Amino acid sequence: MNILIIGNGGREYAIGLALLKDTSQNHLFFAPGNGATSSLGENITLADFESLAMFAKERAIDLTIVGPEAPLTEGIVDAFHAHGLTIFGPSKAAARLEGSKIFMKEFLAANAIPTAAFLQTDSYEKASDFIDTLSAPMVVKADGLCAGKGVIIAQNKDEAKAAVRDMLSGESFGSAGMRVVVEEFLDGYELSLFAICDGDEYILLPAAQDHKRLKDDDQGPNTGGMGAYAPTPLVNVGIYEAVKKRVVEPTLKGMKEIDAPFCGVLFIGLMIVKGEIFVLEYNVRFGDPECEVLMPLLKTSATDLFYKAATKDLKSLHVDFHDQVAVGVVVASKHYPYKTSPSVPISIDAVEIEGAHVAYAGVSGSFEEGLHVNGGRVLLCIGVGKDVKEAQKRAYALCEHVHFEGMQYRKDIAYQALNQ
């Protein structure tokens, strides 16, 4: 198959690796890709949807897979469908589950899907009255996409009210913050669950855990994610069943009812509080770095999985996973997540470690001419093994072989699995 992958991160690199593992017959294109994806396929520089669709037609692309949320919420899937092209991802209408926190929260409430109690408003007075009914801490969220920064955990009522005021004035997040969601704080542990959906049917992937903070022991600022592992032993059959029956199935049903059937990756940010599940948020794409640890666990062909989901044929597919654990450690650049880091050279002195491999993210250049740092999260070292311990050991053994100036990584990825 000719497959076009939209995006440039470790997530898209990992999807590319999985597609090539299936069959060397797959020919991959990345738009725009990174310095390492050019070794898996061809990088192309087109960005606007019409040019990409024309490219897909001219090059007989059989399937397009969209990595990040921005093109989805801007309607890339609708644009490709208008040209009769096959693309895996939600329509613009369905992508509102991630594009608008208010849409998402009201959808959850309307379909009786468990979530934190909330109020959505553009009125400071209403928000303030609701805050007075909550006990600290409480959570204030901007409605629109804010690159993961639009969530404030306020330690007291004054802080919460100040956050609302800043958002509503447009000061903090511009138009994305002109409406806000205020919600109760849930005290539990977080999981990342992914359902591959074709509108009606779905496949739930093994539960993963991300590590959002920069430093060990969940200290330091929030990041896009410093590492992930899957499956996590923090779930049991009961939680998987609850996610299916109380979250995924009502979501697919509810989205069909509003003429926005959900096809693509439903990423469920879940909080478990004393064994009960609550949806924190939806994203409409794979998590990054979660995707990089989930792809190696797929036993079934990734090509079949994505193609059948995109063509509404998941029913005909049985999906199996390896009985293994994958741990992915993000190696980030010097100033991440504060500011751009220098484009220093990267050297890796052993890529062939048993059960370990690299997924490349923020890299420029090429393998032939040398890779350079080109972004915050530079690459991931992924270990796959029979249990969390073995996978973690392999991932960290590979980290030892990666060198570039200012590199930083957490030393405790998967700690919750080992501490339990």
Ligand code: AMP
């Ligand atoms: P979101 O973008 O909604 O996932 O929020 C980002 C992060 O904020 C989540 O991953 C949680 O760690 C935290 N968070 C969001 N909402 C809540 C909540 N109601 N209670 C506790 N933590 C939350």
Ligand code: GLY
């Ligand atoms: N790892 C979290 C995200 O991709 O949003």
